[in-house]
Amino acid sequence: MDNNHFSNCDQEAIHLCGQIQHFGCLLLFDAALNCIGWSANWEDTGLPKQSVFLGQTLMGFIDSLGIQHTIDLNEIIQDHTDSFRYRYVADISLAHTAHYLSIYPFDNKIYVEIEQHRSQSHRFKNTFFYAKHINDSGDTWKALAENIFTVTGYDRVMIYKFSENGDGQVIAEHVVGGLEPLLGYHYPEFDIPKQARELYTKIFARVTPDIDAAPIPVWGIEPENLDLSMTAIRAMSPIHLQYLRNAQVKASGSFSIIINGKLWGLVACQNRVPKYIDLAQRHLSVFIVQYAVNSFLAKKQIEDNNFKLKTKSVAFEIRQNLFTKKDLDKVISSLTSSLMDILQADGIAFKYLDRWHIVGITPQKEMILSLDNHFRKTVTEPLFWQSDFQWPQDKEDKIFTFPGIALIDLENKLDFKIYFFRKEVKVEETWAGVPEKRLIYDPTKEINFPSPRTSFNAWKKTVEGTAPKWKKREINFLKNLSITIQEACLKKILEIQSLNEKLIETNNILETFSYTLSHDLKNPLAALQMTAQMIRDRPGLSQEFLGKAGRNMMEAIKLMNNMLDKTVHFARTKSYEFEYETVYPERFIENIIDDCSVRFNVHNLQFEKGRILPIDGEKTLIYQLFLNLLGNAIKYSSNKTTPRIGIDSLIDKNYVLYKIWDNGIGMSAEETERIFEIFHRLPNALQFDGSGVGLSIVKRIVDRLDAKITVDSKLNQGTTFEIRFPIRN
Missing domain, CATH: 3.30.450.40 (GAF domain)
Structure with missing residues (x-):
């Protein structure tokens, strides 16, 4: 049978x-x-x-x-x-x-x-x-x-x-x-x-x-x-x-x-x-084994966590660098050492826009191209890995010694692919006897069973044609790396589109600024021209006249510089990106009051300070807002015998309501409609230094914070600003 x-x-x-x-x-x-x-x-x-x-x-x-x-x-x-x-x-x-x-x-x-x-x-x-x-x-x-x-x-x-x-x-x-x-x-x-x-x-x-x-x-x-x-x-x-x-x-x-x-x-x-x-020894042994398993798993978890930290760092650098470097190949080139360390690879070869980049120990480029042609025909998935890949060659000097290969193929989507290579590692294994399975038939049980081995003498064999196996966590990293590259590239494309839209918007704003600047800069430029011509055409001018002319020219230059700086500052408030946080204005309001008092030479200022509630917003923008409002309040009250300003806040439904007031020069009802226009200055404010940009910046910041601002003012009596900051859940 x-x-x-x-x-x-x-x-x-x-x-x-x-x-x-x-x-x-x-x-x-x-x-x-x-x-x-x-x-x-x-x-x-x-x-x-x-x-x-x-x-x-x-x-x-x-x-x-x-x-x-x-x-x-x-x-x-x-x-x-x-x-x-x-x-x-x-x-x-x-x-x-x-x-x-x-x-x-x-x-x-x-x-x-x-x-x-x-x-x-x-x-x-x-x-x-x-x-x-x-x-x-x-x-x-x-x-x-x-x-x-x-x-x-x-x-x-x-x-x-x-x-x-x-x-x-x-x-x-x-x-x-x-x-x-x-x-x-x-x-x-x-x-x-x-x-x-x-x-x-x-x-x-x-x-x-x-x-x-x-x-x-x-x-x-x-x-x-x-x-x-x-x-x-x-x-x-x-x-x-x-x-x-x-x-x-x-x-x-x-x-x-x-x-x-x-x-x-x-x-x-x-x-x-x-x-x-006996049973007690066996039970204790089982307990000790389980404790060792838990210790092994805990150490493995620490090792895996360290590995994850490395991979997260690389993923972050890819996302970040794709927005600051021109091409994907430059980003990958800067990270080859990190990638080789994470994947324990001996070398990397990647292609982007039909250009190959080879780093570390890899097959010759001719062989890489041949391999790539082979994988184009045989691999349909975007991810491939193998530890015992064999690549037959005709010539002795081209024996393939990199059986460990991993591939991320994004050629169809990004015209990008990357190979990771591991060299062959020849291992001599020692076996307890020759591992040959000899079957013996047992008619009583009707089974074939291996004959119990009679020899356990050491038997050695050399394992060739293999590289260290790709670990599960390394395969997961390859998958995540593929996703990260695709998402980062897509995000970069979307970011470029968004930047183009912002650029168009900014250009439109700057075009408006150019008309305003061309008009307002004519006066200081004309003054400079007139003074320069006078110095050139009238010899023998007195030192007193020359001194006065020099001072006038410096004042004109200072005015132009200030106007240009304010314009740039205003433009930046339009594109400034931020994340909402809880801001505590009390920490910087005192400093603003002190600095502006010195700046505008106000020694007898009466400052009425009420409640200073926290605000949902961005610290820099909110600081800039209070700097302009409180600075204006101090400046335009500085000619009063007893200048007085104040600030208070309260909760009003879903808003934090701030009030800032002064007893300064005030304005007419007609002027309150135009005060937020850039470079617009009040007729009764010409005696004060300024460029008409401060309140325009305030309005832009208020809009960016989804807040609301209103003004109530009476000529020669003072002004009150109310700002409602929304409370975010």
């Missing part, structure tokens, strides 16, 4: 073996809590003679043990006999010997396990020691191996990590007694079959105290009806036991390393002579 018609070993139902190991006893109860099965060694455990029989109730069995403390079976079971919830453990005494009693619901049954105390429990109470050792160690897994050795005393404790294809490698180890170290050794996938790996995700501790001890059958229930997946004392597969014999091991233990719900690895323990590891 063709053996291929039968199941393979990885389909063997090892959880339905119907046997347990000799170091414990198993009893089974159905959902009605009646006994339906027991292991053949129940009497050897020291159980009372009448405690175990078919139909015996679980409560009756518990009562027969004479346990001093009460066991609440309802709390343990709670109608969850169809699935494993947790394991209840109690200390009991059988034949004057301490034992563990374990009760747990599973597979619509109640399982009861009994095994003897074999450890010095006081050795395991100081869990702080194990936690501190892991925390203080630079190698979490090495510290874990040492901790498990302290708890169990196994000759060899290995931390075994699974690869994606099921193979594994020893990444940390603690050995004693002169055993040959196996650190770094690889083991093939079939050493730990698929169904065994699945069981390790359900029960986290498995021990075999003596591989030569005979297994104990379970009576009263057929093996195929007895699921021992959660049973800590389940018998081991004969294939596994022979595997251990071939490895010259008499006892073993395994503790699952579960990360994010998946079997990440094992703590694999071996001993040259039989060794019992």
Whole structure:
């Protein structure tokens, strides 16, 4: 008969073996809590003679043990006999010997396990020691191996990590007694079959105290009806036991390393002579493993956070620099070192607008062009990565040595693409024996199973044609980098459009200014011209006249400079961008009053200060607004015998209302309609220095802040401004 018609070993139902190991006893109860099965060694455990029989109730069995403390079976079971919830453990005494009693619901049954105390429990109470050792160690897994050795005393404790294809490698180890170290050794996938790996995700501790001890059958229930997946004392597969014999091991233990719900690895323990590891030791070992996992994940989280900070910095620079540098290629060129560091790439090649830029260690440009032509035909997605890419070449001197390639292809959208290259890394792997799978047919079970390996001698092989694998976080960065470049470029295009619109608007404003300036600058220019002609055409002018002429020319120049400065300042208030914040004007109003009093030579100013409420706006704009209003109030009151100004504020519905008043020159009702026009000056204000720009700036700022301003004034009596600042939620 063709053996291929039968199941393979990885389909063997090892959880339905119907046997347990000799170091414990198993009893089974159905959902009605009646006994339906027991292991053949129940009497050897020291159980009372009448405690175990078919139909015996679980409560009756518990009562027969004479346990001093009460066991609440309802709390343990709670109608969850169809699935494993947790394991209840109690200390009991059988034949004057301490034992563990374990009760747990599973597979619509109640399982009861009994095994003897074999450890010095006081050795395991100081869990702080194990936690501190892991925390203080630079190698979490090495510290874990040492901790498990302290708890169990196994000759060899290995931390075994699974690869994606099921193979594994020893990444940390603690050995004693002169055993040959196996650190770094690889083991093939079939050493730990698929169904065994699945069981390790359900029960986290498995021990075999003596591989030569005979297994104990379970009576009263057929093996195929007895699921021992959660049973800590389940018998081991004969294939596994022979595997251990071939490895010259008499006892073993395994503790699952579960990360994010998946079997990440094992703590694999071996001993040259039989060794019992009791329930307390196993439970403590599982706890220590989980602590190590949490420590590993915490360190990994810190590492990931640092990686994210790097990537966010690069993304920020891309967005920022695309607005200050001309082309995308200049931005990427400035960031090649950062990109290579983040992605651990040896070199970068990118193309923009049909121009190639190559940085670092990469294939020759001719080969890059050939590769690019290949990817144009074979890659349809904008993102590609591979760690074992092969590129056949005809000539010896052009052997491709960059199997690690990642590609972002935005050619259709931005005429941009970028390659990241990783060089080949030749690795010599050491395997525990030649990883050859030899199948043997078992007619009793009708399965093919791998023959247990007889040789574990070191076997080495060199792995070529691969580069370090692209990590998940690196792939995510590539995806985000692609999105960032696209968004930044799009934003730049939109920004340019917006800037063009603002430029048109600004040009229109400046055109208006030019008409005004051309008119108002004629007077000082004419004065300059007239004075210069007089000095040129009239020789022998007196020093007094020349001094006066020079002063007039300087005054005209000063007036022109001031007018130009104010015009530029006014234009800037139109395009100034800001974010709203809470501004506290009281912090700068006192300074404004003091500075303007000195500027306008006012020594006897009476300043009436009321409430100064905070405002929603932008500090610079609000400062500029108060500077102009309070400055005007002081300036236009300075000719009074007792100049007086004031400021107050209050909440008026959804606004903060400010009032600023003075007893200055005032204005007529007709003039109040024009005071916010640029360069407009009041007829009664000509005796004061000014350019007619201040209140125009005030009006622009008020508009920018979505505020409102009104004025009430009487000629020669004073002026009051009211400004309503909206309260933003």
